Amino acid sequence: MSQKVDINLHHITRVEGHGNIVVNTNNGKIEKIEWQVSEAPRFFEAFVRGKDYNDLAHITSRICGICSIGHTLASLKATEAALGVEISEQTTFLRKLALHAENMQSHILHVGYLVAPDLFKVGSVFPLIKTHTDAVLKIIQLHRLANEMSDLICGRTTHPIGLVVGGFTQVPTLAELKVLKSRLISSLDIARQVAEILVDNAHMLPNFSRETEYIGLTTDNEYALYDGVIGSTDTGKHPVKDYHSIVNEYVVPYSTAKHTKHKRESYMVGALARFNLNSEKLSPIAKEIAGLFDLKPISFNPFMNNIAQLVEYVHSVEDSIIIIDALLMRGTKIEDPIEIKLKKGRGIGAVEVPRGILFHDYTIDKNGKCIKANCVIPTNQNHGNIQKDMEAMVPTLLDKPKEEIELNLEMLVRAYDPCISCSTHYLKVKFI
Amino acid sequence: MKPKVAFFDFSSCEGCQLQIANLEERIIDLVEVVDVVSFREVMKEHSDDYEIAIVEGSIQRPMDELRLKDIRSKAKILVALGACAHTGCVNKLRNEWPVEDVKKEVYGKASISDNPYFDAFQAKALDEVVKVDAYIPGCPINREEFIRIVTALVAGKKPSIPNYPVCVECKKNENICVFDLGKFCLGPVTIAGCNSACPNFGHECEGCRGYLEHAHMDAQKDVLKKYGLSVKQMLDRFNIFNYRKEGY
Numbered sequence: 001m002s003q004k005v006d007i008n009l010h011h012i013t014r015v016e017g018h019g020n021i022v023v024n025t026n027n028g029k030i031e032k033i034e035w036q037v038s039e040a041p042r043f044f045e046a047f048v049r050g051k052d053y054n055d056l057a058h059i060t061s062r063i064c065g066i067c068s069i070g071h072t073l074a075s076l077k078a079t080e081a082a083l084g085v086e087i088s089e090q091t092t093f094l095r096k097l098a099l100h101a102e103n104m105q106s107h108i109l110h111v112g113y114l115v116a117p118d119l120f121k122v123g124s125v126f127p128l129i130k131t132h133t134d135a136v137l138k139i140i141q142l143h144r145l146a147n148e149m150s151d152l153i154c155g156r157t158t159h160p161i162g163l164v165v166g167g168f169t170q171v172p173t174l175a176e177l178k179v180l181k182s183r184l185i186s187s188l189d190i191a192r193q194v195a196e197i198l199v200d201n202a203h204m205l206p207n208f209s210r211e212t213e214y215i216g217l218t219t220d221n222e223y224a225l226y227d228g229v230i231g232s233t234d235t236g237k238h239p240v241k242d243y244h245s246i247v248n249e250y251v252v253p254y255s256t257a258k259h260t261k262h263k264r265e266s267y268m269v270g271a272l273a274r275f276n277l278n279s280e281k282l283s284p285i286a287k288e289i290a291g292l293f294d295l296k297p298i299s300f301n302p303f304m305n306n307i308a309q310l311v312e313y314v315h316s317v318e319d320s321i322i323i324i325d326a327l328l329m330r331g332t333k334i335e336d337p338i339e340i341k342l343k344k345g346r347g348i349g350a351v352e353v354p355r356g357i358l359f360h361d362y363t364i365d366k367n368g369k370c371i372k373a374n375c376v377i378p379t380n381q382n383h384g385n386i387q388k389d390m391e392a393m394v395p396t397l398l399d400k401p402k403e404e405i406e407l408n409l410e411m412l413v414r415a416y417d418p419c420i421s422c423s424t425h426y427l428k429v430k431f432i
Numbered sequence: 433m434k435p436k437v438a439f440f441d442f443s444s445c446e447g448c449q450l451q452i453a454n455l456e457e458r459i460i461d462l463v464e465v466v467d468v469v470s471f472r473e474v475m476k477e478h479s480d481d482y483e484i485a486i487v488e489g490s491i492q493r494p495m496d497e498l499r500l501k502d503i504r505s506k507a508k509i510l511v512a513l514g515a516c517a518h519t520g521c522v523n524k525l526r527n528e529w530p531v532e533d534v535k536k537e538v539y540g541k542a543s544i545s546d547n548p549y550f551d552a553f554q555a556k557a558l559d560e561v562v563k564v565d566a567y568i569p570g571c572p573i574n575r576e577e578f579i580r581i582v583t584a585l586v587a588g589k590k591p592s593i594p595n596y597p598v599c600v601e602c603k604k605n606e607n608i609c610v611f612d613l614g615k616f617c618l619g620p621v622t623i624a625g626c627n628s629a630c631p632n633f634g635h636e637c638e639g640c641r642g643y644l645e646h647a648h649m650d651a652q653k654d655v656l657k658k659y660g661l662s663v664k665q666m667l668d669r670f671n672i673f674n675y676r677k678e679g680y
Contacts, residue, residue, distance in 0.1 A: 013476045016446055038549055040443040040492040046534035047525035062522045065447020124475030144456040155633030158447040158572045162633045169634035
């Protein structure tokens, strides 16, 4: 190719937060490929120092509006581990429901509102309201259900109210859980219909593969989300306490900011990583949906993360029904608050949130004040993999028109569902 | 002509813009009455021709300040969306610390000194940088209030937010007073409009909607005295969402 291609996509759209794609090529030679993050740093780890253990979850929830339940849970798990607090079986059930609700909300928002426009060749979901009214209404219905489930379990969809150290401030009644269960059951058909609409346009997802490492929680008894050990498709299982040696933050020579890597140059976390690690533990209809899109482990196509999200939506619905059945059998009650004895300690909480494995790590002093905090965010762990994917993908696109290269690269970033506001603790920055 | 509306975001969790997606079917009604010309989170198209700018987030860097001033110059009406824009929210907690200290704590030895992306000053609410015409408080915003305020703006009316405390809504909802549950509630001094969301769920009000000017402080002091709490303890709690170096 004898032309010069300069791509500078400033603040790419339909992603959470601010990121830029810069590509310069000259006569087929690649001069620069960069995935830049320009979001303002927010310094959460710095300003939670000195804060009371009771306030940490409600402060760190504000790292992310889309995965605020996940941050709350990682925060509570870290705080409880530091203080030696044991939670009840009911609390574990309800937290798993809260996490499912968020997974459902986040995944359907991403697939239905942010990715679907690419599959239908439009700029946003707004034109689809007119052209594909029925499909959009179905997606809204699924999104509404996920949010109303969060309202019931957490008191609110964004920045959960009722999740506190040791338990819940309020619990759903059996009558409310029965209504939720029947709505979840009927949503399975709607989810299947949405999948069938999308499968007709799934060929719009680029057929691109690059071998990489996938990291996520894993456990023997279920599709790991709330709990587990760290699993890698390259190296097997590792205890959560060793997370530092998994994420290995480092500064790249051409940039001022940190990336993470484990056994290779980069790794991927998120729905596709979880699918690749744990797919055999998915619920039955979720497996069917994976089959519909011919998604099999190990898939090295990052674009299939969108499909893994849809598969996980269905898994979360089916697993929620099982949890609700267990709660209906045993009953729910407002439990007495757990007595907390303040002591000095450090605790690590790891949770699978919609975009991948999340770690919160706190050290708390004898008065219950946080003295050190570290949060390792899924998108932060994915930035390196996005960069490596771009480097592998651009050479395959050079004979295409500039607009098509741009669209492919935007779709690539979007496939990771990056949550850039979350990730700006560890910016990766490079200047033009 | 439908009014042209643009959404923008600065330092925030973007959870308040998410509440617009969380309007569910009512998004369809919204786009019937306004023409959304820019909304980076959900659409590719962008136009600089807008009457109403709805802005989420706090201002943390010179480059953000310039961008906000540019938005202000293009918009007839500028709306602060959510607590980050309204009060600075938790972003301002770092103002307790010198900027160099928080940079060192988070980025360690990485060299970021000549990098404008990292050129943070103390976090600011929008109205510390530009004139703000209307506020939609809360962390996150209340969706009903968002609809009410946008409806007022579209109808050319001046929107208003409640001038009474969260306690008024809480009493109407017949909640047990959360002080009686042994918790420290900021409802008496916080702007209402959330329908007392947190006390409804057995949790104390954390003051995310901001300090109610002309709050009945004498009555609040009596409440604090009754439960053996101090004004300082109240302000420490209030600071989480409403940090002010100079105090109240």
